[in-house]
Amino acid sequence: MMRFNFFLSFLTVFFGGNQSFSQSPDMLIKEFMNEGKVPGVFVAVVKNDSVLFEKAYGIADIVKGTPVTNKTCMELGSISKAFTDEAILYLYYKHLLDLDDPITKYLPDAPSRWSVITIRNLMDHTSGIREYLSDPRFMADAIFNSSALDETANFFLNRISTDSMVRMFYSLPLEFSPGATWSYSNPGYYLLGKIGERVSGKNFFDLVNEVLFVPLKMSQTKANELASAEGCLLQGYFQSDRDDMKPSRVLTSNYAFSAGAWATSGQDMINYIKSIHLKTLPSDNEGYDWRNYNPEKILPFTYHLGRFYSSYHGKHIFLHNGGTPGFSSSWIYVKEDTISIIVLANRQDYAPIDPLAWNILAWYDSSLYFPTDTLNGVEERKYERMIYNIVKAIQENKPFPKGLSEPLRMLMESESGRSIWKWIFERGFPKTNYCVDTEIIGKTKAYRFRLPLNSKVEYRLTAIINEKNELAQLLWW
Template sequence: MLKLSAVCLAVAALVGAPASAAPGTPAAQSQAALAASIDAPVTPYYKAGEPGATVIVVKDGKTILRKAYGMADAAGKKALTPDTVMRLGSITKQFTATAILLLAEEGKLSLEDDITRFFPDYPTHGKKITVEHLLTHTSGIQSYTGKPGYVAGMTQDMSVAAMIDGFKNDPLNFEPGADYRYNNSGYFLLGAIIEKVSGQPYATFLEQRIFTPLGMKDTAYEGHERGKAARAVGHTPADKGFAPAAPLSMTQPYAAGALVSTVDDLARWDAASAPASS
C-alpha cells in the first residue's frame, strides 16, 4: 500500500557559516550557497501540479532554508506553503517514545515492566514482553497494519481496546528480544500504556507535556488541533497523475502515526531534543 501525502520534512544542518551573518558578508554568502545547494536537487523532484513537500533547514538556531514545493491539494490546485499542516505518519512514534520516557523518568513505569502490568489479560504465550521491547520493535507481536484485511477496514472508527483485541491473540513472530521487526502494534500498545499510567487521553498528554511547553502550536493528534492552519490532503498514485488518498480513521494509527505538524514545529522539536553543547 502506497499512500502519498504532502511530505513534512525538518532537517537540522550541522555545517556551514556562523549562525548570525550580516548581508553581503562572506558568512552570509556561505549561508546562501548552502541554501541553494539544498534547494537545487529538491526543486526538480516535485513537479508542478503534483503533491509536494515543505522543507526547513536550521543551523545554530538560524533558518537557512524554509520553502514549500508542489501542491497541498493537486485536484483543488492549492499550492503548499511552509505553514501547511501535514500528517506525520510514523514520525509520531518518536513523540510516543518520549512520552513513555517522561513517565519512566517520573517513576510511573519502568522500561522493564511486563506489558501484563498494564494489560493483565494480554496473551503473551508464556513470554515476557516488556515496554522496552515495544519501544525497540523487538516484541515479536504482529503488526496490525500488515494483517490481511487491514486496508479494507481502515475507515472504521475503533476504540483503543477494540484495536488491541484485533491483534493481541495473534501468534508471536519471534521470541521477544530475539529479533527486530518494525511494528505498529507495539506503538499502539505504548499509546494505551500512556493513557493508563497518566490517566489522560493520549492526545491530551502529548499536548500538555510536549507540544504546549515547546510552543508547537500546530502539532496535535489529528482531530484535536488547536490552530486553524491550512491542511494538506493525501494523495495516491493513479493511472494518470494522482488521486485523493483513501480515507483513514485516525483512531487506527493512533500512537503509531496519528499526529499532524508543520516544519516550523518540527524544527522546534529538533532544537529541544538536540544534545546540549558542552
C-alpha cells in the same frame, strides 16, 4: 500494494541515477516534485538553532490551488513515534512505570504469551509482535490505495475504537522470542499509547500535548483528524493504478493512534529540531542523553527512542521517515554537525523523499555524499556476491545464503521480513550491485553498495559485518 508500516523503507530508492553533487537544494526539490508528481513540499535545514534553508513549494490542494506554507500541516507518520517515547519516558521519570516492566502489568487482558514482552521491547521493536498492516483483516491495502472504501474498510478507518484494535492485536502471533531479533512493529507503538493512557489516566493525545508540544511551542501539531477539522491539514494524494493522483483520506487516530497519527507544520518541526539541537526536550531535563546511545547488541537494525541510529565515517546519525495514505516525510539528524533536515510532502509513500533529504544535507556537508567509484577488492567482491544472492533469494522465495547472523536470518526468514523486502523491490529486482565505500566502525565493518535497476532508478544499502564475519545488518542508507 500492502503498507507494512507508516512508511518505513528498508532500502532507499534513488531516482535519477547518479545525481550531480552540483545540484542546489532548490534544483533537487523541483526535480523530486516533477519526477513523482508531488503536489506540495516543505523543506527546512537547521544547524544549531539557526535555519539554513526553509522553503515551501507547490500546492496544498490541487482543486483549490492553495499554496503550501510553513504553517500548513501534513500528516507526519512514523517520525512521530519519538513523540510517543517522550510521553513514556515522562511517565518513567515520574516513577509511574518501569521500562523493563512486562506489558501485561498494564494490559492485564493481553495473552499470557506476551508476559515476557517489556515496555522496552515495544520501544525498540524487539517484541516479536507481527505487523498488523500486513494482516488482511485490518484492510490496510484498501485504506492506503482505494478511492472508495467498502463498509469494512470504512469501519476500520472511521469507527473502530482503539480498545477494539488492541483486542484484535492480541491474536497477532509472535514471530520470535522478545529480544531475539528486531522487526518493525506498529502494534508495539500502538500498545505504548494504550499503556500511557492507563498509567496517566489521560487521553494519549492530551498526554503528549502536555508533555511535549506545549513546552516546545508546537501549537499546530495535532491528531490528524483534528488538524483536518480545523482546516490546517493539506489534502494528501496517492498515485492510482492509472498513474494519476487521487485525493487520500485522513489517517485517523483510531487506526494509527500512537504509531503515527500526528499532523504537524513545518514551523513546528523546526521548533522540535531546535529542541533536539539545544537539548531542551523534556527527557533532556532528566539527564539522559539518547544522542550518546551505544547499542550493546547488534540486531538487524538499531532503533532507540523512536529513532533509527547509525554511523557514517565518524558521524552519529539518527533518522526516521514516515508515510500515510497521502503523505511522506523524512527526518535526519547528524549529531557531530548539530544539523538536521525535515522534508514533508503531500504524496503517499514516495520513497525518493529519503535520498532527497540526504542529497540536500550533503549540499551543506559534503562528507555525507554517497560515493560513486567502484571498489574492486577481494572482500568487496565477496559481499557483492552475497548481496546478489540475498536479492535472488527474496525474488525467488528461496533459502538465504550462509553468512548471515542469527538475528538477521530470523528477520529475513520471517513472514514480515520477506514481505517487507518484496515490497521494497516492487519497482523491480536489481540484477547487479557494486561496492562504493567501506568503513571500520568499532568491531564491525561497513560495506556500502549501489544496486542499479535501470538508468533512472537505483537502490542503495549498507551491509554491516560483525566480528564473526557475519552479515549482521542491512541498512537503507
